[in-house]
Amino acid sequence: MKKQLNVGIIGYKFMGRAHSNAWIKAPLFFDLPAVPVLKAACGRQEESLKEFAKKWHWEETETDWKKLVSRPDIDIIDIALPQQLHYDVAIAAAKEGKHIFCEKPLSMNSRQAEEMLKVCEDNKVKHYLNHNYRRTPAVSYARKMIDDGKIGRIFHWRCAYQQDWIVDPEFPLTWQLRKETAQAGPQWDLNSHAVDLAHYLIGDIATVSALTAHFIKERPLADETTSGNLSATAKENEKGEVTVEDAALMMVTFKNGTIGSFEATRFATGRKNRLTFEIYGSKGSLAFDLERMNELQYFSNDDEAGQQGFRTILATEAVHPYASNWWPAGHIIGYEHSFVHAVADFIKAIEEDTAIKPDFADGLKIIQVLEAGIVSAETGSQVTL
Template sequence: MGDTLNVGLVGYKFMGKAHSFAYKNVSMFFNMPLRPRMKLLCGRDEEGVKAAAERFGWEGYVTSWKELISRDDIDMVDITAPSNAHKDIAIAAAEAGKHVFCEKPLALNLSDAREMLKAVESAGVKHMVGFNYRCAPAVRLAKKLIDGGKLGRIFHFRGFYLQDWIIDPEFPLVWRLQKEVAGSGSLGDLGAHLIDIARYLVGEFDEVMGMNETFVKQRPMVSEMTGLSGRAAKGAPRAHVNVDDATLFLCRFKNGALGIIEATRFATGHKNGMWFEINGSKGSIRFEFERMNELKYYSVDDPEGEQGFKTVQVSEPVHPYMAAWWPAGHVIGYENTFVHEVYEFIKAVSEDKLPEPNFYDGVRCQQVLEAVDVSIEQRQWVKVDDI
């Protein structure tokens, strides 16, 4: 391995592009203990993966993830393929002695996620799951404030992830709307991020109770995938949508805090509206990803008559990660959260430490997701640890 880490990436569309951006740029901004080498890009369509490899800056490409894993010159495997491929690739990579970075949600279900965790632990390789919102500087600042007691005892977590990209009933049945490929709809795709943020900032979930709805029951079958979207031929046959369009659930944390989480793809006017608020005995914080360089902070210690939410511009060298980027006030964007993930992963490999969030966090998130599903089916509160 020397002073480089040879990377093999599976998947080259939306997330594959985001991860490629991270590997290409991380050494430009961060003093890396190991420099990632973009060795191989993997995708099933040879024409597509070849073009992506050339465009993104990969040295080569393959059309089989098994071939990628078998290569002696690959040190880590990064999985951005659809969720139904995560388990087989991650377990095979671990058994081959490769470090593993896997996009969220970790697996189709809790049983598969636990198998993946067992595999990486048995192999002794480093592992990470791609909850990139943890790596926004404002979220890291929120963690610092909470851990420093600035909010006091935590009472509430409320989180919303709102999108509207599938409201059109003629939008085709892309893989994210197929349970056998995605594992879940809005809950697993969007809600998983909020679950991870809540665990990271507030603590472990105790019990949940949810409800969901699939507003459009059938959609045209897709003929071509294009990133998040897709195309359907005119007059294409329609097929059943077997995932949730929207899920809401109440929760109670083990520390006594209460929470509410909503994830939907039917919130008209919202493109990627992820936000959360946390209320405590000494203050509150609020974060909106569409204004990702800001953190709203309220403190009861401010003088009477001067209290109110203030906006902290999280773009100075004192803030997490920001010393590596631009002069104070020069903001960063969505793609930079992936750079921070890659930095954390490679730093952990070089220091022989386990990065965070890792497969353990992925399993705990999957446990909450499954508990929500069970609660919806049974129409009652469900203890997360019973799942």
């Protein structure tokens, strides 16, 4: 009988659902050295928490996260919370010797990130930061192609993360739109994913120049009891100030000489969750679009003259990372599968005592880039990391 790892999850809305599905599915599709047990779910609203736990097969519920973290029967703490709550939970969990599976972005600032990393290292716990897009087969395969020299020396990185869920000025003032609870807008939420992909595929960033925009400065207050999954109900006749940016643009140089750009916005009308990147090199190019996440576009200078052009790689064959655990070639997978891949890798890292990436050290580097972007936008100056 395989060893069991008891999981305690804190947070049960959008990410709580995505994470729960991953804990359930990972041992069904991957040969894991240990089996995760959905031991306890934690949240503030007891009635809705119990409904969540019953639906997703969590054995118990708890409304005090400190009690959950201190339980001796819990091996893993899953932080499926907004970023303003990560610091306290992660610090406490690490001090209790719990392995940590944490949603992105890591923290509200680099000071918090540094301390979170240090406490995890001091207590020798595994710490994983869930930038799950690394684990889509097409993106993982892009990394392999780069490592294999398929596109040669890289000159350009172009990335855009575009959504449209707050274009309506009557959309309520949710926690994502307030600095005290979100730190920043798409620069934090969306560009954290984009910067992680850039670090993964290109390398570390050296300098940042940025600008931000504020399109709607006041919104109806949100009824927080109804908010979730990027939706909310507005309170009548009450408004508040939007204190984060609506869009952010960054231009960067990488330490290896590549130059790059990032666009992050929630005002790209018609774009629901479009994360794209383009990589241009001396021997070829790669392009990816999360809304077509099973596909990778590839151009090669080695193709015969007259037959050159971007080709579509359908990343569903066994040769592509993670794909062999799912369906026959051509049978595509979806957004939720990247979470399953993360859980599978995390459990292997715990049991085999190997590294898991991205971790809190990677999260710190991401936060430092995002902070540099905010400083650059405020001062009009280039920031060197």
